[in-house]
Amino acid sequence: MGLSIIILAAGQGMRMRSERPKVLQPLAGKPLLAHVLASAAELQADDVCVVYGHGGETVQATFPDPKIRWALQTEQLGTGHAVQQAAPETPGENRVLILAGDVPLLTAATLRFLLSETPGEDMSVLTVEMDDPTGYGRIVREGGSVTSIVEQKDASDEEKSIREINTGVILCPGDKLQRWLRALGNDNAQGEYYLTDVIAMAVADKVTVHGVKANTAEEVMGINDKKQLAEAERALQARLVDELMQDGVGFSDPARVDIRGTLKCGKDVFIDINAVFEGDVELGDGTQIESNNLIRDSKLGAGTVVHSNCHIEGATTGEHCELGPFARLRPGADLADKVKIGNFVEVKKSTIADGSKVNHLTYIGDAEIGTDVNVGAGTITCNYDGANKHKTTIGDGAFIGSGVELVAPVEIGAGATIGAGSTITSAAPDDSLTLERAKQKSIDGWIRPEKKEKT
Numbered sequence: 001m002g003l004s005i006i007i008l009a010a011g012q013g014m015r016m017r018s019e020r021p022k023v024l025q026p027l028a029g030k031p032l033l034a035h036v037l038a039s040a041a042e043l044q045a046d047d048v049c050v051v052y053g054h055g056g057e058t059v060q061a062t063f064p065d066p067k068i069r070w071a072l073q074t075e076q077l078g079t080g081h082a083v084q085q086a087a088p089e090t091p092g093e094n095r096v097l098i099l100a101g102d103v104p105l106l107t108a109a110t111l112r113f114l115l116s117e118t119p120g121e122d123m124s125v126l127t128v129e130m131d132d133p134t135g136y137g138r139i140v141r142e143g144g145s146v147t148s149i150v151e152q153k154d155a156s157d158e159e160k161s162i163r164e165i166n167t168g169v170i171l172c173p174g175d176k177l178q179r180w181l182r183a184l185g186n187d188n189a190q191g192e193y194y195l196t197d198v199i200a201m202a203v204a205d206k207v208t209v210h211g212v213k214a215n216t217a218e219e220v221m222g223i224n225d226k227k228q229l230a231e232a233e234r235a236l237q238a239r240l241v242d243e244l245m246q247d248g249v250g251f252s253d254p255a256r257v258d259i260r261g262t263l264k265c266g267k268d269v270f271i272d273i274n275a276v277f278e279g280d281v282e283l284g285d286g287t288q289i290e291s292n293n294l295i296r297d298s299k300l301g302a303g304t305v306v307h308s309n310c311h312i313e314g315a316t317t318g319e320h321c322e323l324g325p326f327a328r329l330r331p332g333a334d335l336a337d338k339v340k341i342g343n344f345v346e347v348k349k350s351t352i353a354d355g356s357k358v359n360h361l362t363y364i365g366d367a368e369i370g371t372d373v374n375v376g377a378g379t380i381t382c383n384y385d386g387a388n389k390h391k392t393t394i395g396d397g398a399f400i401g402s403g404v405e406l407v408a409p410v411e412i413g414a415g416a417t418i419g420a421g422s423t424i425t426s427a428a429p430d431d432s433l434t435l436e437r438a439k440q441k442s443i444d445g446w447i448r449p450e451k452k453e454k455t
């Protein structure tokens with residue numbers, strides 16, 4: 001039997017108080033819906049359909065995947081009505097798994113368990129026990145199987161005392177689902193077409209409805225407001241850090257790190273507090289990340305140490321590099337092995353070869369720097385003439401004195417020495433000292449201006 005997945009994502013999410021559609025609110029750096037789609041993708045369904053409505057085009061544009069089928073729900077008349085928008089196109093011979101776009105922590109493992117616990121011709125509901133079930137649909141059971149789901153607003157006092165609730169995840173045979181959906185009414189406290197009403201119809205059709213319990217309430221939490229979004233963020237961060245610790249990554253405090261994307265680590269990596277990882281980040285064996293670092297879309301080679309307070313984006317380093325404290329690597333910063341980038345140094349779109357050092361207060365942009373180069377404090381590659389960018393090339397073993405301006409395009413030869421304070425505008429030859437400096441003079445008997453009395 002094949003599998004079709006329908007994800008309900010048309011709700012407005014009023015309680016978010018945001019211009020952004022609810023399913024696009026960010027969790028661990030990705031929209032809520034991306035997390036649900038990722039779990040769905042792991043199940044390798046024949047067909048994944050997202051029911052969208054509020055914020056329609058923006059939601060669709062965020063997920064250009066041609067494998068996703070979209071069904072528009074123009075008016076949000078309830079979860080049953082939402083499924084009605086998707087179901088006609090859903091193959092009747094498939095089993096249909098219905099998910100909510102605002103339940104992002106649900107794992108593929110739990111969904112696989114739900115599928116394995118449900119014989120093909122049966123139906124099942126993913127449930128969970130809650131200490132405080134207020135607001136959720138309650139699971140009514142008779143002789144073990146589920147006989148109905150009663151929404152909070154329609155529940156009697158006795159039904160309200162039930163602690164097992166509907167997570168919103170439902171699995172059922174496609175052909176029967178289509179028949180039941182056609183029979184849905186909206187005669188209830190909210191005047192909505194409730195998907196949950198199909199359970200009573202299944203029971204009437206002698207279809208067994210299993211209530212399969214999820215392990216934790218956290219995994220099935222629905223996100224309705226910013227407080228729940230923040231709770232889910234912490235829960236997901238804890239999960240991501242747990243996985244990394246199981247792989248041997250060390251953290252000084254697992255609660256004070258944020259992974260907004262994918263973080264891949266080698267052996268014996270250590271991460272201190274307040275490190276933020278965004279996009280795709282790779283840390284080689286033995287990498288050490290000190291406190292207060294932001295690392296985005298970068299790859300750091302084995303043994304590299306990032307001292308405190310660096311901002312690293314779109315950069316790569318070889319092995320045993322040392323960065324910071326207070327260094328900034330911008331996109332295209334490409335360092336080979338044993339390169340040192342010190343405090344208040346900015347590197348953009350430049351390659352720096354093995355063993356070179358740029359230790360203090362320097363800007364390196366659009367440059368190609370050879371091996372074992374030493375760039376003194378306060379050096380600037382003047383790469384921009386106000387209209388175009390130009391390249392600076394520095395040969396192997398060159399020594400650039402402090403306070404030098406390299407006006408690009410310019411080439412510094414291998415083994416060249418550039419005197420401190422020079423403004424270099426044309427090529428400096430190999431193995432020579434090049435300097436450009438006004439003659440120093442002293443004025444005898446010079447008198448400093450004195451502060452005038454205020455009149």
Ligand code: UD1
Nearest residue numbers: 008009010011076077078079082100101136137166168194
């Ligand atoms: C629903 C369930 C309730 C369950 C709860 C779990 C029904 C009738 N109730 O209630 O039993 O305990 O979820 O969180 O199904 N949506 C649409 N179109 C609509 C209405 C909703 O796409 O017209 C989507 C929402 O975007 C959301 C999901 O369906 O992703 C659930 O909708 P929501 O309004 O949150 O349902 P609840 O009232 O919370």
Ligand code: CA
Nearest residue numbers: 102222223224
């Ligand atoms: Ca909800």
